[in-house]
Amino acid sequence: MTPKSGIRETKKHETRRALGFAAFDLATERGLQGFVVEDVTTRAGVSRRTFFNYFNRKEEAVVSVCGFVFDDAMTALYQRPADEPLFDSLRVVAGLVVSPENLELLNRLSTIATDFHELVPYELAVRERMVLGAHEALVERMPPGCPSFYPLALVHAAFGVIQAVIVHAADHPGDQVTDLIDEAFDYLRAGFQTTKS
């Protein structure tokens, strides 16, 4: 977690990014089966062996690009005022997760995953990282000694409806995502006791 000193970490980060984007782009262009690891490393300018120092498999590299969605969301969550209700913090973060740029990325990923089902598990894993990260962020705000189940349940429910929005948005490209997030969190706030529409 320490930033370490410069060049080394920076280069690693750049190499990882280069490999991730190369894999993501190749998957977009040719489909998941349309390229081999060596194609990725050629594009990224490193050797095949190096690829496996960063990722365990091709699929991980492809979905890694979406990790920035995770990073942005977590950064935002940690920056929310400490006295803000947890529910409201999550609502704000939810809006960021489904920003236009992020949705574009997530939809490209979904498109690939539709054709190549084997990618789905890795897509889900990225989301799971986000849920667990958010949980940790919330726990820090809880009064000491407070049982952790409440924030655990809250964060799972919140990211559940966020996922619902993403799924729905993929099927209904016309809908305003901001509205969907509002609708989803209204349902959540009302305990799903109103159907609204």
Place this chain on the structure above:
Amino acid sequence: MTPKSGIRETKKHETRRALGFAAFDLATERGLQGFVVEDVTTRAGVSRRTFFNYFNRKEEAVVSVCGFVFDDAMTALYQRPADEPLFDSLRVVAGLVVSPENLELLNRLSTIATDFHELVPYELAVRERMVLGAHEALVERMPPGCPSFYPLALVHAAFGVIQAVIVHAADHPGDQVTDLIDEAFDYLRAGFQTTKS
């Protein structure tokens, strides 16, 4: 979806089960890296090539055993009275998902996944199948023409808190799961406006 006639389907089903359990047991005994596909097929009594007619990879076979959790839950959901509120149906099904036998299975799987991180994505995929299946079941009960976002959000939130219960139960083996499910669905019903504990 048609049952087809007997022997053929039955044998396929049995072969799939045999491969799944062989893989699951081997993973429990030796860990995910402690065996190769050929070990699975030897135990199941088929050829190595046949394995790949049923699963794309070893990991899929290992988690496939948990598919029965999915099947049971879906069967139960379809059998709920049609006029029962969706929320209540999901609450009942939630109790079944975290039955003692299922939890034993899910915990064994979690244990393996803890040691062998590469299994996690496949674990998540099984859960995702359950969420989408439940959504379909709920949609059938909605009045025709009703927008599908409400049940989509509901089912994602519900399985979100179920996942929270499973995660929590893995960390706190002493807790009563039935109580956790009640607590989780109470939170959900109350829109997370009460902390309770």
Place this chain on the structure above:
DNA sequence: GGGCAAAGTTGCACGCCGGGCAAGATTACT
């Protein structure tokens, strides 16, 4: 800046994965 330790990259080698193909076996249909 010279030199050493730590960390990262690369090529090589090798076993396993994953699946196309075609032949053989088994089941379904009439």
Place this chain on the structure above:
DNA sequence: AGTAATCTTGCCCGGCGTGCAACTTTGCCC
């Protein structure tokens, strides 16, 4: 009984994933 459809199996082969041992680069201290 005969034929079509389905499933299994062995063969084969390119790609995957990784241990290992050089080699190169970076960090650090004198």
